[in-house]
Amino acid sequence: xxxxxxxxxxxxxxxxxxxxxxxxxxxxxxxxxxxxxxxxxxxxxxxxxxxxxxxxxxxxxxxxxxxxxxxxxxxxxxxxxxxxxxxxxxxxxxxxxxxxxxxxxxxxxxxxxxxxxxxxxxxxxxxxxxxxxxxxxxxxxxxxxxxxxxxxxxxxxxxxxxxxxxxxxxxxxxxxxxxxxxxxxxxxxxxxxxxxxxxxxxxxxxxxxxxxxxxxxxxxxxxxxxxxxxxxxxxxxxxxxxxxxxxxxxxxxxxxxxxxxxxxxxxxxxxxxxxxxxxxxxxxxxxxxxxxxxxxxxxxxxxxxxxxxxxxxx
Amino acid sequence: xxxxxxxxxxxxxxxxxxxxxxxxxxxxxxxxxxxxxxxxxxxxxxxxxxxxxxxxxxxxxxxxxxxxxxxxxxxxxxxxxxxxxxxxxxxxxxxxxxxxxxxxxxxxxxxxxxxxxxxxxxxxxxxxxxxxxxxxxxxxxxxxxxxxxxxxxxxxxxxxxxxxxxxxxxxxxxxxxxxxxxxxxxxxxxxxxxxxxxxxxxxxxxxxxxxxxxxxxxxxxxxxxxxxxxxxxxxxxxxxxxxxxxxxxxxxxxxxxxxxxxxxxxxxxxxxxxxxxxxxxxxxxxxxxxxxxxxxxxxxxxxxxxxxxxxxxxxxxxxxxxxxxxxxxxxxxxxxxxxxxxxxxxxxxxxxxxxxxxxxxxxxxxxxxxxxxxxxxxxxxxxxxxxxxxxxxxxxxxxxxxxxxxxxxxxxxxxxxxxxxxxxxxxx
Numbered sequence: 001x002x003x004x005x006x007x008x009x010x011x012x013x014x015x016x017x018x019x020x021x022x023x024x025x026x027x028x029x030x031x032x033x034x035x036x037x038x039x040x041x042x043x044x045x046x047x048x049x050x051x052x053x054x055x056x057x058x059x060x061x062x063x064x065x066x067x068x069x070x071x072x073x074x075x076x077x078x079x080x081x082x083x084x085x086x087x088x089x090x091x092x093x094x095x096x097x098x099x100x101x102x103x104x105x106x107x108x109x110x111x112x113x114x115x116x117x118x119x120x121x122x123x124x125x126x127x128x129x130x131x132x133x134x135x136x137x138x139x140x141x142x143x144x145x146x147x148x149x150x151x152x153x154x155x156x157x158x159x160x161x162x163x164x165x166x167x168x169x170x171x172x173x174x175x176x177x178x179x180x181x182x183x184x185x186x187x188x189x190x191x192x193x194x195x196x197x198x199x200x201x202x203x204x205x206x207x208x209x210x211x212x213x214x215x216x217x218x219x220x221x222x223x224x225x226x227x228x229x230x231x232x233x234x235x236x237x238x239x240x241x242x243x244x245x246x247x248x249x250x251x252x253x254x255x256x257x258x259x260x261x262x263x264x265x266x267x268x269x270x271x272x273x274x275x276x277x278x279x280x281x282x283x284x285x286x287x288x289x290x291x292x293x294x295x296x297x298x299x300x301x302x303x304x305x306x307x308x309x310x311x312x313x314x
Numbered sequence: 315x316x317x318x319x320x321x322x323x324x325x326x327x328x329x330x331x332x333x334x335x336x337x338x339x340x341x342x343x344x345x346x347x348x349x350x351x352x353x354x355x356x357x358x359x360x361x362x363x364x365x366x367x368x369x370x371x372x373x374x375x376x377x378x379x380x381x382x383x384x385x386x387x388x389x390x391x392x393x394x395x396x397x398x399x400x401x402x403x404x405x406x407x408x409x410x411x412x413x414x415x416x417x418x419x420x421x422x423x424x425x426x427x428x429x430x431x432x433x434x435x436x437x438x439x440x441x442x443x444x445x446x447x448x449x450x451x452x453x454x455x456x457x458x459x460x461x462x463x464x465x466x467x468x469x470x471x472x473x474x475x476x477x478x479x480x481x482x483x484x485x486x487x488x489x490x491x492x493x494x495x496x497x498x499x500x501x502x503x504x505x506x507x508x509x510x511x512x513x514x515x516x517x518x519x520x521x522x523x524x525x526x527x528x529x530x531x532x533x534x535x536x537x538x539x540x541x542x543x544x545x546x547x548x549x550x551x552x553x554x555x556x557x558x559x560x561x562x563x564x565x566x567x568x569x570x571x572x573x574x575x576x577x578x579x580x581x582x583x584x585x586x587x588x589x590x591x592x593x594x595x596x597x598x599x600x601x602x603x604x605x606x607x608x609x610x611x612x613x614x615x616x617x618x619x620x621x622x623x624x625x626x627x628x629x630x631x632x633x634x635x636x637x638x639x640x641x642x643x644x645x646x647x648x649x650x651x652x653x654x655x656x657x658x659x660x661x662x663x664x665x666x667x668x669x670x671x672x673x674x675x676x677x678x679x680x681x682x683x684x685x686x687x688x689x690x691x692x693x694x695x696x697x698x699x700x701x702x703x704x705x706x707x708x709x710x711x712x713x714x715x716x717x718x719x720x721x722x723x724x725x726x727x728x729x730x731x732x733x734x735x736x737x738x739x740x741x742x
Contacts, residue, residue, distance in 0.1 A: 063395040063396065063398065063399040064395065064398055064399065064416070064417070064420045064422055065420060145567075149567055150504055150563065150564050150567065150581065151504055151580075151581075166563050167563035167564055167566070167567060169567070170563045170564070170565075170566030170567045171562075171563040171566070171720075172716070172720060173720075254569075255388075255569030255570075255571070255574070256388060257569070257709065257712070259566060259712070259713065259716065260562070260563075260566040260713075260716045260720070261713055261716045261717055261720065262713065275392075276391075276392035276395075277388075277392075277705070277706075277709075278703075278705060278706050279392075279395055
């Protein structure tokens with residue numbers, strides 16, 4: 001498509017193709033030229049491989065030999081006989097359900113504090129945003145390992161109070177929660193968006209409410225929250241999709257094992273293990289498509305529910 | 315990296331040239347290609363040594379270019395497999411006993427018998443060694459060093475605890491008793507006599523062999539049953555109870571790398587690595603370490619074995635296999651090349667190289683060579699190659715050992731492990 005666009009742009013000839021060609025190219029040559037770098041990348045590096053993986057999801061493919069078509073086998077296996085898949089689903093859903101609400105609450109609380117107009121706001125805003133910049137990095141995951149290990153900082157502090165803490169990060173009862181804490185700590189980006197949303201709420205509403213003697217709590221629930229719902233909705237959808245796709249923290253902290261005892265086996269990590277640990281590219285592709293489906297279903301439901309609780313006030 | 319930054323003009327030129335050549339019925343001049351790519355896994359120490367050896371090789375053979383690249387063990391295999399799939403494999407690759415059969419039988423690496431005696435002067439390697447690098451009677455690997463499992467301990471820590479450390483011939487029962495005594499004598503907080511090796515496959519395997527069993531049979535089936543696995547888990551459960559080995563949440567910090575070993579992290583005074591890793595471990599540890607054999611089973615059979623720690627293989631994608639073989643030969647039998655590599659990959663298979671190296675070795679390297687030399691009575695023959703799926707079974711052993719560590723009974727653990735392992739092997 002892109003080469004065709006290029007040809008049109010260069011020769012200025014009218015498109016020879018039929019209706020579709022005219023729809024796409026009539027007079028838009030220059031536009032497509034500008035779009036080309038992204039378009040080529042999208043078609044070649046995103047859409048192409050995605051479609052290839054859709055095909056591979058119906059095959060048995062170990063990289064060394066050509067893919068063998070196996071029909072629905074991969075999907076059937078996932079649904080019926082894969083305990084590790086079930087474990088990964090459980091871990092991932094637990095992570096999403098815990099990390100997203102806490103992160104959003106935390107982000108909103110700080111955004112409200114900042115909205116009061118404290119001295120040195122830009123400085124604090126930057127400081128509080130910092131974890132979000134670093135959070136996805138390998139270094140932070142390593143830091144987390146140090147903090148929550150048996151002789152880590154957390155236990156040293158607990159030790160002062162005479163508490164002998166476990167090795168949080170490598171104990172299956174706690175390890176996932178350390179990852180939840182890591183995620184909540186990266187509240188920067190929703191916080192900034194909340195802050196922008198709070199600034200949009202007209203001050204006269206609060207003034208009127210004050211005049212009527214409404215308490216701060218009442219003002220929050222009756223004014224702030226309803227008017228903020230579009231922003232909450234946006235943050236909620238984005239953060240949930242991100243949480244479903246979480247990979248790095250578990251990959252680094254558990255060294256790719258998802259351990260101990262699969263307690264940090266994120267869905268994406270399981271997918272990675274199947275693909276690059278055990279070379280089951282077919283099964284891993286099927287896993288990837290199921291994740292796409294899960295996220296699509298979730299997003300659809302979020303949008304359907306939005307009409308009942310999101311207020312677009314104009 | 316510069317090799318990859320090709321200018322557009324060069325690319326167009328090459329394309330045009332190739333098109334013209336194919337029109338004329340010519341094939342690109344692959345036979346004259348003099349540059350190869352070399353790929354291995356391992357530590358920075360290994361990379362430094364290998365790069366120096368490759369540089370020396372290039373200096374000695376003008377006109378030949380060799381590009382090197384390395385990765386950690388867990389990144390190495392996905393990257394290699396991806397390139398093999400893309401028909402773009404490096405020429406000379408480091409191969410492991412576990413993967414050799416798969417790669418050889420699928421034609422990803424080539425047999426080397428035709429080079430024996432000419433470009434490849436490794437006839438001096440002993441017969442067992444050459445066999446351990448062969449698949450279906452053909453040579454597919456060039457041994458880079460011999461190693462075995464071993465026990466490594468912190469001498470000062472054992473001394474401070476007032477317990478005599480393990481040595482050649484110490485039995486598992488004696489070892490457990492020593493570790494329990496260590497727990498009584500030890501003063502350091504969160505410090506234990508040994509790592510918990512219950513999820514460590516090499517240790518489990520040699521314990522099985524000591525008991526007359528094997529991990530995998532020739533036919534690629536499990537060579538042990540639930541009771542055996544339960545016995546192994548119980549051995550370590552008892553040690554955990556006596557405070558002899560590290561608790562489960564500490565052992566789970568060990569990510570099977572030298573820097574996360576509970577010995578290096580300062581939780582344990584004993585670890586069970588491969589003997590060639592002793593050099594790397596000592597470098598990471600301030601405490602002076604000693605190397606000795608893994609415990610034996612009283613009245614049992616020898617359980618350790620000598621294996622190629624790694625080998626060179628030549629890929630079928632290689633356009634200049636003869637140069638790849640030449641470099642491999644340089645690194646294992648040439649005095650200059652083998653001297654640079656030393657014993658970091660294991661004890662050299664060539665007796666001549668061993669003799670050549672021995673006066674130049676430092677104390678740490680020498681103790682590895684001595685260790686392998688003394689191991690004779692404790693070794694059995696190389697077990698059959700692991701079947702497809704063995705890599706996944708390994709992860710199950712680790713996971714079930716953790717479940718036992720965190721409270722599941724050894725009997726239940728044994729049952730779980732065997733059931734899951736059987737179903738993985740069936741799937742392949």
